């Protein structure tokens with residue numbers, strides 16, 4: 001347990017060093033932490049406060065202000081269903097329901113094996129490709145329910 005903590009601290013110090021420990025880089029540091037863990041573990045946020053000499057309250061403020069940050073564990077692959085108007089009109093809700101059935105979780109949840117987290121997001125900014133689902137940053141355009149099993153299979157590999 002203690003070794004794990006030491007490893008975590010070493011990993012965190014490497015991330016902080018990328019930004020020379022600049023307090024003004026807190027957002028970028030939190031982004032890198034989220035990329036490393038897929039979410040922001042509370043224990044690591046506490047370490048950020050200690051290592052950067054920033055009050056924990058401030059670290060939490062930033063971590064909770066931005067929607068892109070998650071304080072709850074997320075799966076290896078984050079599936080984001082666009083809930084913007086164009087996607088909604090093109091049946092995004094059906095895609096979401098289909099994904100919920102395929103993954104056997106509700107929106108906002110993570111599969112037991114921590115492979116997938118399913119989320120709904122606002123307009124992804126590529127409305128002409130509606131309906132759109134983003135998985136790990138990859139846009140899947142004009143998505144149909146029939147394509148979903150194959151797409152998920154590729155991410156399971």
Ligand code: FES
Nearest residue numbers: 082084087124127
């Ligand atoms: S509404 Fe879905 S990308 Fe804009």
